[in-house]
Amino acid sequence: MKFNIALLAGDGIGPEVINEAVKVSDAIAKKFNHEITWTPALTGACAIDAVGVPYPDETHDICMKADAVLFGAIGHPKYDNDPSAPVRPEQGLLLMRKKLGLFANVRPTFTFPSLIDNSPLKRERIEGTDLVFLRELTGGIYFGEKGRKDDGETAFDNCVYTRAEVQRLAKKGFELAMTRSKKLCCVDKANVLETSRLWRETVQAMEKDYPEVTVSYEFVDAVAMRLVQWPNSYDVLITENLFGDILTDEASVISGSMGLMPSASVGVHTSLYEPIHGSYPQATGLNIANPLATILSAAMMFEDAFGLKDEAEAIRAVVNKSLEQGIVTEDLATKGSKAYKTSEVGDWLVENL
Amino acid sequence: MKFNIALLAGDGIGPEVINEAVKVSDAIAKKFNHEITWTPALTGACAIDAVGVPYPDETHDICMKADAVLFGAIGHPKYDNDPSAPVRPEQGLLLMRKKLGLFANVRPTFTFPSLIDNSPLKRERIEGTDLVFLRELTGGIYFGEKGRKDDGETAFDNCVYTRAEVQRLAKKGFELAMTRSKKLCCVDKANVLETSRLWRETVQAMEKDYPEVTVSYEFVDAVAMRLVQWPNSYDVLITENLFGDILTDEASVISGSMGLMPSASVGVHTSLYEPIHGSYPQATGLNIANPLATILSAAMMFEDAFGLKDEAEAIRAVVNKSLEQGIVTEDLATKGSKAYKTSEVGDWLVENL
Ligand SMILES: CC(C)[C@H](C(=O)O)[C@@H](O)C(=O)O
Numbered sequence: 291m292k293f294n295i296a297l298l299a300g301d302g303i304g305p306e307v308i309n310e311a312v313k314v315s316d317a318i319a320k321k322f323n324h325e326i327t328w329t330p331a332l333t334g335a336c337a338i339d340a341v342g343v344p345y346p347d348e349t350h351d352i353c354m355k356a357d358a359v360l361f362g363a364i365g366h367p368k369y370d371n372d373p374s375a376p377v378r379p380e381q382g383l384l385l386m387r388k389k390l391g392l393f394a395n396v397r398p399t400f401t402f403p404s405l406i407d408n409s410p411l412k413r414e415r416i417e418g419t420d421l422v423f424l425r426e427l428t429g430g431i432y433f434g435e436k437g438r439k440d441d442g443e444t445a446f447d448n449c450v451y452t453r454a455e456v457q458r459l460a461k462k463g464f465e466l467a468m469t470r471s472k473k474l475c476c477v478d479k480a481n482v483l484e485t486s487r488l489w490r491e492t493v494q495a496m497e498k499d500y501p502e503v504t505v506s507y508e509f510v511d512a513v514a515m516r517l518v519q520w521p522n523s524y525d526v527l528i529t530e531n532l533f534g535d536i537l538t539d540e541a542s543v544i545s546g547s548m549g550l551m552p553s554a555s556v557g558v559h560t561s562l563y564e565p566i567h568g569s570y571p572q573a574t575g576l577n578i579a580n581p582l583a584t585i586l587s588a589a590m591m592f593e594d595a596f597g598l599k600d601e602a603e604a605i606r607a608v609v610n611k612s613l614e615q616g617i618v619t620e621d622l623a624t625k626g627s628k629a630y631k632t633s634e635v636g637d638w639l640v641e642n643l
Numbered sequence: 644m645k646f647n648i649a650l651l652a653g654d655g656i657g658p659e660v661i662n663e664a665v666k667v668s669d670a671i672a673k674k675f676n677h678e679i680t681w682t683p684a685l686t687g688a689c690a691i692d693a694v695g696v697p698y699p700d701e702t703h704d705i706c707m708k709a710d711a712v713l714f715g716a717i718g719h720p721k722y723d724n725d726p727s728a729p730v731r732p733e734q735g736l737l738l739m740r741k742k743l744g745l746f747a748n749v750r751p752t753f754t755f756p757s758l759i760d761n762s763p764l765k766r767e768r769i770e771g772t773d774l775v776f777l778r779e780l781t782g783g784i785y786f787g788e789k790g791r792k793d794d795g796e797t798a799f800d801n802c803v804y805t806r807a808e809v810q811r812l813a814k815k816g817f818e819l820a821m822t823r824s825k826k827l828c829c830v831d832k833a834n835v836l837e838t839s840r841l842w843r844e845t846v847q848a849m850e851k852d853y854p855e856v857t858v859s860y861e862f863v864d865a866v867a868m869r870l871v872q873w874p875n876s877y878d879v880l881i882t883e884n885l886f887g888d889i890l891t892d893e894a895s896v897i898s899g900s901m902g903l904m905p906s907a908s909v910g911v912h913t914s915l916y917e918p919i920h921g922s923y924p925q926a927t928g929l930n931i932a933n934p935l936a937t938i939l940s941a942a943m944m945f946e947d948a949f950g951l952k953d954e955a956e957a958i959r960a961v962v963n964k965s966l967e968q969g970i971v972t973e974d975l976a977t978k979g980s981k982a983y984k985t986s987e988v989g990d991w992l993v994e995n996l
Pocket residue numbers: 380383535834835864
């Protein structure tokens with residue numbers, strides 16, 4: 291098969307981890323007889339520096355024409371202390387999500403047996419954890435009307451959801467649950483918010499179309515607790531944009547391997563695959579960042595965007611092997627053992643594929 | 644001294660745990676020569692059953708005239724599966740907060756040395772944790788305009804904050820930080836929300852009035868992570884209503900002793916003290932609920948509402964003693980050891996005061 295992949299490396303360590311994911315993807319393509327064309331494009335702080343906006347039209351065109359987008363990370367410290375600067379890397383992210391129609395952010399959380407003791411949580415609490423959040427990504431308070439009144443003394447952000455927006459996200463949740471343990475948790479704050487009541491009634495009305503799926507409804511505050519108490523009691527969770535932002539980051543701590551967690555954003559147009567970690571500016575150019583989250587995001591891309599399960603499994607298998615053999619960057623290296631460079635990990639994976 | 648305390652026992656286990664807190668408070672009053680008048684009043688599901696509303700005017704009058712409010716818990720399963728029922732216990736809670744002007748919810752999280760291994764988090768991650776959230780409690784998306792449009796197909800909730808609302812909460816945060824380690828963290832989502840930008844600029848402008856306090860600004864998703872990674876890196880955290888709802892519940896897991904965590908809500912009129920746990924309907928009437936969170940809330944009341952530090956310390960000391968000696972309810976009883984009844988724990992504390 292032939293694929294055209296848009297390559298949005300972004301800022302900070304983005305280019306370094308993307309580089310390793312490209313190496314591994316190319317090796318997989320060679321092994322399985324596929325042909326990948328990579329089309330690089332600018333996004334984030336580097337795009338602001340180059341052309342003045344964080345998600346240029348040209349980048350959008352490249353993404354729209356691609357079979358998938360592989361994304362690194364964006365953000366630069368020069369924007370960090372001024373969240374009201376007129377142009378910011380995050381705006382590019384939000385615009386990209388909106389224009390590509392990426393309404394569902396898929397965030398799995400699972401444990402790696404060889405790394406389980408890295409978690410701040412006790413082994414017996416997290417063993418067997420294998421959950422997936424579907425976070426709504428193009429609606430809610432992120433995209434509602436916002437502004438100031440009373441000479442700037444009053445600020446407001448409007449949270450808005452339509453039934454159709456809830457339905458399309460929930461549909462993906464039900465479908466995903468059907469391929470897994472058939473358990474779906476709808477996370478909301480229906481005891482306080484009208485948007486949450488719309489979420490809940492919409493999901494309730496869909497239950498009859500998926501009679502095999504057991505649906506639970508839990509308040510976001512209760513989930514924030516149970517997620518660190520008994521993460522392995524969850525399977526598929528669906529939630530709105532802001533709750534999802536908070537809870538998926540909380541969940542990422544469970545595995546103790548945040549530098550390894552992949553994600554996908556899917557929706558109307560081209561799907562996007564990216565590590566959950568940020569641009570880690572302090573490490574830029576040092577060749578020390580962990581490339582595995584990006585490499586595992588590429589595995590998700592092979593499986594979900596291209597339907598190539600064997601290719602995805604091959605990547606995951608070699609990643610597991612590298613972890614077991616301790617071919618890891620400094621974030622995972624145990625005391626006294628060697629820390630490999632970003633590019634060395636990539637090289638090892640390619641050789642061992 | 645003489646005190647008049649409004650007693651809002653509420654629903655479920657509320658009356659049982661309140662009962663023990665009254666016993667212990669009376670014993671303390673006797674020991675230190677104070678006189679307490681308790682004035683019971685209805686709230687929650689029991690108020691709906693009795694008079695049709697969850698926070699009757701009469702209850703409000705009693706609270707307004709009291710020196711402090713001691714609150715149990717509210718909620719009943721008959722309202723649980725219908726968050727859009729016309730009258731619900733939670734509405735009473737929100738109305739009470741608004742009418743009493745309880746704009747700051749004070750939620751400490753600390754560890755009990757004798758219970759530290761109950762935590763789902765590893766000992767080395769949580770030892771020394773001693774943080775306090777100040778959650779804004781009468782503004783934000785909880786109280787903004789909410790409703791439906793387009794024949795019910797679109798729902799909205801408006802999040803609104805004024806600079807004055809942020810200032811009065813932040814002022815309490817700075818003042819609290821001054822009595823502790825002089826570290827304040829402002830939790831927001833200023834990279835996305837206009838209300839968060841107002842929060843951040845307001846707090847930034849107040850920094851000069853508290854030159855000794857070191858202020859950090861962190862995004863809510865980052866805090867949701869760090870809270871379970873390195874909780875002991877935090878001291879005082881201030882945040883808006885909804886973020887506070889989620890994060891304080893998440894933080895409550897850290898100590899492994901949720902049944903022991905007290906809280907206070909303070910503001911314009913009478914302050915209120917309550918355990919952070921809910922009404923635990925399944926345990927109603929069984930005399931098994933842990934009364935310590937309510938008893939420690941009474942300790943906060945003695946210290947903060949009445950300025951009686953010795954009385955508060957005496958309560959805390961006897962609670963610690965009971966924990967060390969294993970005089971605990973079933974939620975804390977270790978395998979094979981005796982579980983005491985709710986009232987037995989209260990009796991023991993009174994005897995040992
Ligand atoms: C950078 C920020 C706007 C973004 C979000 O809040 O969605 C990030 O936290 C994420 O989760 O991808």
